[in-house]
Amino acid sequence: MRFFKKITGSNLFYNFLRDPMAIGSATVLLFLIVASFGAPLFAPHNPYDQTTIDIMDAELPPIWTGAADADSRFLLGTDPQGRGMLSTMLYGMRVSVLIGVGAVVLQSLIGIIIGLIAGYKGGRLEALLMRLADVQLSFSTYMVAIFISAVFQGIFGMGVYSDYALGLLILVIGFAEWPQYARTVRASVMAEKNKEYVEAARVIGLPQWRIMFRHILPNTMTPVLVISTVQVANAIMSEAALSFIGLGMPPSQPSLGSLIKSGFDYIASGSWWISLFPGIALVVLILSINLLGDWLRDYLNPKLYKD
Amino acid sequence: MFAFIIRRITQAIFVMLVISVIGFAIKQSVGDPVREITGISVSVAERDALRDKLGLNDPFPVQWFRFVKGALHGDLGNSFKYKRPAVQVILSKAPATLELVLTTSILVVLLSIPIGIYAAIHSKSWWARLAMGGSIIGVSIPVFLTAILLIYVFAVWLQWLPSFGRGELVEIFPGWKSGFFTWSGLAHLFLPTISLTSIMLPLFIRLIRAEMTETLQTEYVKYARARGLKENRILYVHAFKNTLLPVITVGGVQLGTLIAFTILTETVFQWGGMGSMFIKAVEDADTSLMVAYLVFVGLIFVVVNTVVDVIYGYVNPMIRTGGGK
């Protein structure tokens, strides 16, 4: 209860309540997260349960289209495997949220730490870390995925891949794109580190890590947050692209991205619902994350005067 | 400055070596090139003999040293599929990709700066909100979906623009066939550029808006206002100059993303560049071409990032000394 009071009494909460855009996007995001993480409770079917899937139900249209083959069991129609779109999307959204957020947290964590150290310390350490970033940058997510999953399969064999695919993907996508953060943070740190407030902190003898994380970092966050919101979308789409080369989620546990990708084959053939619904879900998800991110960024930014 | 450049070049050489090692490590996981260049009914012994001949059975370090030795002479090996030196293949495909990247970059710069600044100044206006909202939808739609939708609308349905390829090309100097100088070439450039731009533009609009919003609240902008400078001069000269630093940094890094996305765009539009060549090389296990591409792209990154650092050093002289300690 005291915790709750602390939250409702905070500046953050006060500010939040005054911004209808923030409330709106938080509500939508909360709804999507509850719906997807509670999918086993809400979804009409369990698309991971292979025994309930029948190929004869494949590509049925949504029920309101009034088509002769529409089936009352499948509100939003079915995908090419005969899974209900609604249930598959709810489960798929969970995967996508985990991958999108997980990978971005990982890559920003690695990138920020490396960027901070490189920018603040300078010298050989900086040269080493930044050249490491150059190496990493030359290898797209694609190549990292090929490498890591080949190593993984070599060690653990093929049978267990599907059990660990999610964690592995967060690792691959998280690992592949940290240089974006590292280079950005480093550039900002170098611009900040000779400013008066840093000098002042040094003069009064604060420890280095404290100067780095408490004083400089908050002043470098603007570009980091901008990149992050875009990166969430990118991570979700990277996963879809990886599933195409057999390195994404196993086909029996499709993500939102791979659903869109599989619907891509059917755009011309008239089965529009296969990619449209997951597409809308993805756009809404990312839109709400971005709007909330924008608000949070403006709120946290020490360089902006709040009114 | 000179010492700085020398140091960067030594580092670059080291980076290239590391890239080649990793490229070689990945090569083993992509597949077996011999499988791809022989018919399915060829016997196991026959295939093994070929593998021996190509040196694919040699231990990893032996293969790598051979590669580095060749690379010093400008020879990155032979493409198995194209049956000629990989360097030649890549150089023949590079102009197509560079033209695509160039037009996209120009478009991104031309559009993101005014839109970003506008959105920062009039952050509450409907146009600004529309631009920001639209930019999110832009990033949320996967590039292959954007690409195929563009094809269906403009090529199949309206029949205004061609659906694939580069159109008529003009050889502007030996080895560089350009699509910039014919109407057909420009028309073919249109849809791929738009789909590629749809990925990069939102990021830069958002970045410029965020940085600009920040700068507008700094003391010296207020000071400039107090001095009675013209508002436009404050916005476009004083404030904007300050937002440039992060934009240049992110821009240098995002070049990597841009090149990664050319892979998808080129594949969908059958654009004869390095991107589609690379994905075919991975699909067909043309491993020598794949490694050559990785080294080549690595070189581009190293050069671009070095240039970015040098520019950065000019814009902000503190960095040079800071980095040189």
Add this chain to the structure above:
Amino acid sequence: MKKKFISLCLAGALVLTGSFVSAKTLRLAMDADPVSLDPLVQLSGGMLQYSHIVFDPLVRWSSTMEFEPRLATSWERIDPLTLRMHLRKGVKFHSGNDFTAKDVAWTIDRLKKSQDFKGLFESFTAAEIIDDYTVDIKTSVPYGLTMNMCTYIFPMDSKFYTGKDEKGQPKDAIIKTDYSFANVNESGTGPFQVIEREQGQRWLLKAFPGYWDKNHGNIDEIVLTPISENATRVAALLAGDVDFIMPVPPQDFDRIDSDKKIDLITMPGTRIITLQLNGKRCPPLANPKVRLAIDYAINNPGIVQKIMKNRATVAGQNSPKGYAGYNPALTPRYDVNKAKELMKEAGYEKGFTATMIAPNNRYVNDEKISQAIVAMLSKIGIKINLKTMPKAQYWDEFDNQVADIQLIGWHSDTEDSANFFEYLYLCPDKETGKGQYNSGNYCNPKVDELTLASNSETDLTKRAKMLQEVEQILYDDAAFTPLHWQMLSWAASTKLSNAKDIVNVMNFPYFGDLNME
């Protein structure tokens, strides 16, 4: 067709130019282009398609699977080891040289040197030149398929390919990974000559003015573009940017069929898609009842209807109709209740777990098919861990037998049933190379015996009986799980008046015969 380009905003101008297509240009889009100009460098569908455009075979298959004379006008069996071929007179190569028996003998020699073809031509010995226009084709043992093999003999210009090039290399060298004279130069007798070639990008071929067959089609030039992305290839056809595409993805069949300006052409194909069950890796799969249960559990009519959009033929055996080994009694099995019963009888009522691999860019809809199979097998309690991968990685994994169930499609190079058995079901033997693709490790001596005997049997009725018996044994043992025969598909602009007559079940369109309005 005149095409309008509108360049918007940036150019700010409306332009009405375009590529005016000259007289009879066929704009052809395939999923990949041939890798070389040397027909013997690789044995693959793509290279054979190329061979039919730039070269001519001695004989070729007609649409009714009979031999049609091309460079050979007639033939006769002299003895069990010899087939006499009478050659066409007045045929010229693209270089201007005359075609004679010497070229045939030279080509057979070169076939036997080619890594990819030497296996098929193993029993062939050097051909004997009788006179300029008569040649005896010899085999070392009686061989029932000599005529079939003649469809692979595309005589090459022996004069053109003899000697050394500027680099001092022999012109007839067959080199897979580097420059060779034959990789970049051609001289065949075929209807088209290669004028320009930008590999992976664009080919320009022009009709050969000295072509011997005066009844051929009227195409003046072919512009070949490889478009690997399915959706783009279809869009290019719908937009009128190309005239002929191959292959057509099944999900777009209806869309293309409904377009009045485009003809969809499909034909039952001969490539069988199967699952191999490896009892050595996964003991339950060694149980014949379990194997049968899997066969019954898989709804292959459903796969054909829903995933293949009815453009495939449900299979119960390897040999498609028309092959010597086709056994009409062997019908596809599908009955889930029966499958459950069999699992119970086998003692696996509770089911078991198995791994499966499949390629995802090799066969039509391969990934979707394997995904559907996972759901189908779950209904009889078999939990499958499926992994799909691109073909470049697949075959190594397949050879190493990394999974319990592996998917493979097979097309018989000889258009004959024995080829299926030799590669897929003979007891695997690393020494002889028999059963090279038998990753299920199925082994039945009776199958080996009958298959090997059929190869030297020249009485075709007797031979067919033997092959049908093999099919029966495989069916009874549930040696493999048959899914379907893929259909072949092409789509052509209606301008191409006889497009449906130039295609065939081997998927070698005879573009030389094509007519354009």
